[in-house]
Amino acid sequence: MQLSLNDQSKFLRAPSIRQFSNRMKDIDDCVNLTIGQPDFTMPQVVKDAYINAINEDMTSYSHNKGLSETRQAVSKYFNNKYGFFYDEEEIIVTNGASEALDTALRSILNPGDEIIIPGPVYAGYIPLVETLGGVPIYIDTTTTDYKITSTAIEQHITPQTKAILLNYPTNPTGVTLSYDEVKAVADTLSKHEIFIISDEIYAENTFNGEHTSFAQFSALRDQLLLIGGLSKSHSATGIRIGFLIGPLYLIEKLTFMHAYNCICANVPAQVACIAALNEGLEAPQYMNEAYIERKNYLVSELEALGFELNAKPEGAFYIFPDISKFTTDDFDFCVKLLEEAHLAIVPGSSFTDYGKGHVRISYAYELDVLKEGMRRLKQFMTANYS
Numbered sequence: 001m002q003l004s005l006n007d008q009s010k011f012l013r014a015p016s017i018r019q020f021s022n023r024m025k026d027i028d029d030c031v032n033l034t035i036g037q038p039d040f041t042m043p044q045v046v047k048d049a050y051i052n053a054i055n056e057d058m059t060s061y062s063h064n065k066g067l068s069e070t071r072q073a074v075s076k077y078f079n080n081k082y083g084f085f086y087d088e089e090e091i092i093v094t095n096g097a098s099e100a101l102d103t104a105l106r107s108i109l110n111p112g113d114e115i116i117i118p119g120p121v122y123a124g125y126i127p128l129v130e131t132l133g134g135v136p137i138y139i140d141t142t143t144t145d146y147k148i149t150s151t152a153i154e155q156h157i158t159p160q161t162k163a164i165l166l167n168y169p170t171n172p173t174g175v176t177l178s179y180d181e182v183k184a185v186a187d188t189l190s191k192h193e194i195f196i197i198s199d200e201i202y203a204e205n206t207f208n209g210e211h212t213s214f215a216q217f218s219a220l221r222d223q224l225l226l227i228g229g230l231s232k233s234h235s236a237t238g239i240r241i242g243f244l245i246g247p248l249y250l251i252e253k254l255t256f257m258h259a260y261n262c263i264c265a266n267v268p269a270q271v272a273c274i275a276a277l278n279e280g281l282e283a284p285q286y287m288n289e290a291y292i293e294r295k296n297y298l299v300s301e302l303e304a305l306g307f308e309l310n311a312k313p314e315g316a317f318y319i320f321p322d323i324s325k326f327t328t329d330d331f332d333f334c335v336k337l338l339e340e341a342h343l344a345i346v347p348g349s350s351f352t353d354y355g356k357g358h359v360r361i362s363y364a365y366e367l368d369v370l371k372e373g374m375r376r377l378k379q380f381m382t383a384n385y386s
Contacts, residue, residue, distance in 0.1 A: 011126075030342045031342065033373050034344050036317065038232060040283075049275035058267055065258075070093050074277065078213075082215065086215075090246060090248050094229075095266060097231065097242035100244035101197070103254055107250075108163060115137065115161075119140060119141065119142075119351070119352040120354045137156055147311075166197070166198045167198075169202040169206055172351045179212045186219065189223065195225065200227060201227065202315055204233035225246040228243045230276055233287075234276045236272070295319065305377065308325065317362060324357035326381075331349055337377070343373050
């Protein structure tokens with residue numbers, strides 16, 4: 001007997017990264033450049049805080065929003081780093097940035113609501129929107145160096161628009177926005193009564209100068225929900241700490257959605273978060289030094305092989321080369337590459353149709369792994385496309 005799920009479950013499917021993971025399990029010597037998980041260890045000060053919290057029996061529930069001390073640390077961190085201030089009551093500590101996003105979307109979307117999303121985009125966003133009955137409205141950023149523009153926003157806003165979902169630095173392209181570009185978008189969005197969800201999980205992995213947050217523009221204060229976390233900045237993907245930040249009138253309501261979902265975030269991890277934001281501030285810097293070296297290596301190697309880079313990465317740890325001069329089928333390209341060269345990368349079509357004709361390579365891997373990957377890619381290209 002098989003019972004049926006709700007109608008919205010039809011939108012849930014295995015992502016193409018998972019499909020490649022399933023294929024990889026039978027290849028013993030596979031070089032895997034698919035996953036966006038830093039290869040660094042979590043800073044020792046963060047580990048120690050986590051362990052001490054457990055040893056001190058800090059394993060009970062916290063306030064639904066999180067420990068007061070953790071929210072104060074988040075507030076202080078963003079105020080010191082970016083100059084904007086949110087009170088601890090305007091902050092929810094979540095189980096990763098993913099839960100922050102889920103809480104935000106479930107709280108604001110009604111069936112039929114449109115949400116504007118620049119494409120190509122992280123594939124995990126779309127099922128969340130569609131299972132809520134929301135309608136993704138994509139902005140094609142392939143002609144603007146993967147950057148959203150005020151003109152494009154104006155062209156896509158309709159009476160049904162409920163929100164816009166932004167992600168800079170972005171997965172899968174690694175592109176980000178300058179201060180002037182963020183300001184121009186902020187000026188436009190401030191004129192429209194829509195929610196702005198800004199997923200800035202890669203904020204600390206910005207290579208050229210400081211990241212500019214949409215939260216730095218006070219005109220957006222009543223519309224903006226800011227998402228961040230420790231996963232990328234402190235190589236802490238597994239302890240699941242994220243932040244959901246916004247005006248009090250929204251956060252008070254979103255706290256209920258968060259609470260009914262999980263009650264509160266992992267409490268020892270919340271303690272570790274305090275250490276990360278107070279004592280582990282150097283972590284993103286040494287990681288970024290390695291990412292920049294890896295990025296520069298990949299740019300050189302890919303261009304030498306004839307790949308086109310429509311925009312070079314400025315943050316995160318992904319590169320998104322154009323393969324359309326070789327083939328129009330990016331999925332087939334990646335399957336052949338995996339089967340023949342035992343190298344796994346992600347087809348660009350995984351990131352909506354606007355990613356077609358591209359592939360995503362993660363350089364959250366040490367340089368020796370990347371060099372072996374490029375050696376295999378060169379052999380594959382010589383055998384198939386020379």
